[in-house]
Amino acid sequence: MMSVKKFKGTSLPEILTRIRSEFGDNAVILKTEEINRKHPRFVSSNRVVVTAAGEPVKSAQLPSTLPSSKTTVEEFLASNLERSNDQVSNKATLSIRPSETIVTNIAEELCTRLLQQGIDGKILERMLEICLRHLDAGALQNRIVFVKFLTYLFLRTLTRYDGSAPTDCSQPICFLGRSGAGKSTTIAKLAVTFLRQGRDVVVIAPRGGRKQLLDLLSERRGLTYLEAYDGTEVGRFVDFYRDTHVVLIDTPSITTELALVQRFLPSDPSIERHLVLKADAQEHNLYATLEAFEQLGFSKLVFTNLDQTGQFGTLLNTMYIADRPISFLSEGTSSHGTIHPYSKEKLVALLRIE
Numbered sequence: 001m002m003s004v005k006k007f008k009g010t011s012l013p014e015i016l017t018r019i020r021s022e023f024g025d026n027a028v029i030l031k032t033e034e035i036n037r038k039h040p041r042f043v044s045s046n047r048v049v050v051t052a053a054g055e056p057v058k059s060a061q062l063p064s065t066l067p068s069s070k071t072t073v074e075e076f077l078a079s080n081l082e083r084s085n086d087q088v089s090n091k092a093t094l095s096i097r098p099s100e101t102i103v104t105n106i107a108e109e110l111c112t113r114l115l116q117q118g119i120d121g122k123i124l125e126r127m128l129e130i131c132l133r134h135l136d137a138g139a140l141q142n143r144i145v146f147v148k149f150l151t152y153l154f155l156r157t158l159t160r161y162d163g164s165a166p167t168d169c170s171q172p173i174c175f176l177g178r179s180g181a182g183k184s185t186t187i188a189k190l191a192v193t194f195l196r197q198g199r200d201v202v203v204i205a206p207r208g209g210r211k212q213l214l215d216l217l218s219e220r221r222g223l224t225y226l227e228a229y230d231g232t233e234v235g236r237f238v239d240f241y242r243d244t245h246v247v248l249i250d251t252p253s254i255t256t257e258l259a260l261v262q263r264f265l266p267s268d269p270s271i272e273r274h275l276v277l278k279a280d281a282q283e284h285n286l287y288a289t290l291e292a293f294e295q296l297g298f299s300k301l302v303f304t305n306l307d308q309t310g311q312f313g314t315l316l317n318t319m320y321i322a323d324r325p326i327s328f329l330s331e332g333t334s335s336h337g338t339i340h341p342y343s344k345e346k347l348v349a350l351l352r353i354e
């Protein structure tokens, strides 16, 4: 029986020795990764992860029967989604049925393509496992069916974040994030979008930010720009405008001192906090940012710089790690850029599964 497995360790030679002892000399290396994750959920000291495929030397140890086919896809996904919360899943072995080389080829090809998108191997493994359990041999050998099913699985998996992503800014939103993440640009894009729809927009920003923000805005009719000193003042402005205006709140741009941002945030829990992240950032930096901003609290993620990357697996991984939905996806350096409300269809399209 052919299987794909992840081997973790501190050095490549050491892992290769283990792969050889488990899969013999015909093992195929699918992927080699170096892990440098500071996020607390990655507590492992394993720095190198190699994904390999091969025929286990001691095949008797592998389960010989497939799980009961009575489980429906929905049931399987339901229990699977529970497990996906547990990032350090030890379910690393993916069994592929014997004598179906085409299955392996299609699975491998799709797997390689999605790994190139940067999707976490564990998420992908779970998806492929479901495909192998639920599609019959004929369907598994049909690339179109396989792709369709995999797309369906992604959409189903992402459903857990649906219904919580705003598309109309009906609640005031504070945009948090590191300096240069794209907070002001995102606000400018949203402001222009709503102004064009004829809505009134209020932008509240820390003192001294006026010039930069107004320079960003190509459209000003219907815009009210206010500068606030602290969270109390922001809260007062919000209360005054929230019933009639779209309210967007910029926050101080600093790299380390979160207390300054904290001081600017109104305590009103109905004001949403969205963390702005760059889609082209290194994943470990994104996780460090999540961790740093955790103490301020945020309920959604905004990704900027979509135009600066061709890999979108990071978005999916980060959403899983943060366990919070994405609200907006943004591209372009100015207010003329595009801002998309997040949807799972949009993310799946970006991942280019087909």
Ligand SMILES: Nc1nc2c(ncn2[C@@H]2O[C@H](COP(=O)(O)OP(=O)(O)O)[C@@H](O)[C@H]2O)c(=O)[nH]1
Binding pocket: 177, 178, 179, 180, 181, 182, 183, 184, 185, 186, 253, 304, 305, 306, 307, 308, 330, 331, 332, 333, 334, 337
């Ligand atoms: N290419 C690209 N550049 C962006 C995007 N969003 C922001 N920027 C640029 O990133 C820089 C920092 O953005 P800014 O909004 O000032 O970040 P802030 O410090 O979080 O307010 C500026 O030069 C922006 O033009 C984006 O989606 N795509």
Ligand SMILES: [Mg+2]
Binding pocket: 183, 184, 185, 250, 253
């Ligand atoms: Mg700014």
